[in-house]
Amino acid sequence: MLKKIPPILSPELLYTIAQMGHGDELVIADANFPAVTNAKRLVRADGHSVPAILEAILQLFPLDSYVDHPAAVMRRVDKPGEPAPIWDEYQRILDSAEGRHISMEQVERFAFYDRAKQTFGVVATGEGALYGNIIIKKGVIPPK
Secondary structure, X not given: OOOOOXXXXXXXXXXXXHHOOOOOEEEEEXXXXXXXXXXXXXXXXXXXXXXXXXXHHOOOOOEOOOOOOOEEEEOOOOOOOOOOOOHHHHHXXXXXXXXXXXXXXXXXXXXXXXXHXXXXXXXXXXXXXXXXXXXXXXXXXXXX
């Protein structure tokens, strides 16, 4: 056990996010996402929700402040103009972690899959919410 490290973050997930550099992206995927198909690196977090993993990661992971959308979600196919219910929770977590409003981009389903294949890795969760996938882009920690 380590102090100040959220216990929900496995050693494998900690290692993955520690290896990432500025501009690298990470998918935190729901249970329906084709994670094995779309992952360069796959970390399993079965039994955990996307919000719980997202909140834990963002305690350690700076979001990119040099882009318009440091987070992206998969646009709904059934109701393309409407947000998925879980996105409000993501917005709250993102804004709270960074102390500012974080803009989330909506990406068409197949474009999301293509983008996921280019990300640093995919965290496969047990999240049951539809359209519960999110991509986050790593930023920098400024000098003190």
